[in-house]
Amino acid sequence: MGCSESLNSEVRLIVNLNTPIFKTNRIDHSAPANTSLKDFCAQIIPSNISADYRDSCKNYKVVIKEKNYSINENLSLYDLTLKENDEITIKASITEQKKVEITMKIFYPQPKEVTLNIRKDTLIRDLLEEHPQFRFIRSDIQLDFDEKIENYDIGNKIKLIVLVGDNNCEDIQKWKIKKTGLILEATCMNKNCVAYKQRICLSLGLGTFDIVNEMSGDNERYCICCKEVLGKAVKFGYCHCEIRGNETGNNGSMLEMVERTKDYIEGVLPLNAENYLVTLTELFKSNH
Numbered sequence: 001m002g003c004s005e006s007l008n009s010e011v012r013l014i015v016n017l018n019t020p021i022f023k024t025n026r027i028d029h030s031a032p033a034n035t036s037l038k039d040f041c042a043q044i045i046p047s048n049i050s051a052d053y054r055d056s057c058k059n060y061k062v063v064i065k066e067k068n069y070s071i072n073e074n075l076s077l078y079d080l081t082l083k084e085n086d087e088i089t090i091k092a093s094i095t096e097q098k099k100v101e102i103t104m105k106i107f108y109p110q111p112k113e114v115t116l117n118i119r120k121d122t123l124i125r126d127l128l129e130e131h132p133q134f135r136f137i138r139s140d141i142q143l144d145f146d147e148k149i150e151n152y153d154i155g156n157k158i159k160l161i162v163l164v165g166d167n168n169c170e171d172i173q174k175w176k177i178k179k180t181g182l183i184l185e186a187t188c189m190n191k192n193c194v195a196y197k198q199r200i201c202l203s204l205g206l207g208t209f210d211i212v213n214e215m216s217g218d219n220e221r222y223c224i225c226c227k228e229v230l231g232k233a234v235k236f237g238y239c240h241c242e243i244r245g246n247e248t249g250n251n252g253s254m255l256e257m258v259e260r261t262k263d264y265i266e267g268v269l270p271l272n273a274e275n276y277l278v279t280l281t282e283l284f285k286s287n288h
């Protein structure tokens with residue numbers, strides 16, 4: 001068939017490249033017409049990029065007949081109506097890693113503020129050097145040491161509170177701090193507690209939980225401030241994690257529920273549920 005013949009036949013294309021990221025401005029390259037643009041780019045880029053940019057350059061754009069494509073485009077040369085001696089352009093560019101300005105108020109016995117410009121892919125543990133005794137808090141959420149700044153919604157000019165050991169900190173109520181995973185809230189009724197009549201946030205971490213069971217009054221929970229027994233849990237929620245569970249649909253069928261939150265979301269128990277299983281996992285699988 002003429003069609004499959006033309007799909008298999010080689011097309012020679014003129015490829016424009018930009019120096020100095022690429023070693024040369026212009027090459028020609030032949031490939032069968034059924035080659036995807038993605039594979040075509042994969043044949044060109046590694047062998048033509050300058051050694052200096054091999055690791056740093058991650059942004060590429062392809063221009064064909066004044067239209068832009070990604071280098072992962074699955075359309076074939078044939079689909080793109082490229083014919084012998086047509087031109088395509090692969091543009092490579094270096095983007096500087098964006099930095100954010102973060103102010104940290106560090107609660108030494110004498111609190112101190114520092115402002116830093118840091119890359120968004122900085123790990124929380126690298127924000128300050130003496131980290132092991134520090135806790136980094138942003139709006140009541142304790143940031144995980146092994147997460148990157150960009151894994152939280154931390155924009156420019158954000159202020160973090162840094163707790164140092166048990167030092168006092170007037171800027172936040174420590175019993176409101178939430179760590180990654182399941183959070184339960186229960187009230188402390190100890191008159192002598194700093195958090196008297198306030199909701200205490202308990203961090204239960206990641207894992208699989210039956211929320212109905214966790215919320216039940218049979219589970220004694222203790223105040224993190226005074227260690228007294230708390231009232232029955234009144235609320236629950238999820239902090240910086242992926243949440244998977246099953247919910248019963250209107251017709252009784254089970255529906256899978258998947259939610260992701262960089263911050264904190266309150267949970268809702270299905271009506272009359274006898275149990276409610278959820279599995280909480282890391283939001284970003286360790287990629288460092």
Ligand SMILES: [Zn+2]
Nearest residue numbers: 188193223226
């Ligand atoms: Zn208490």
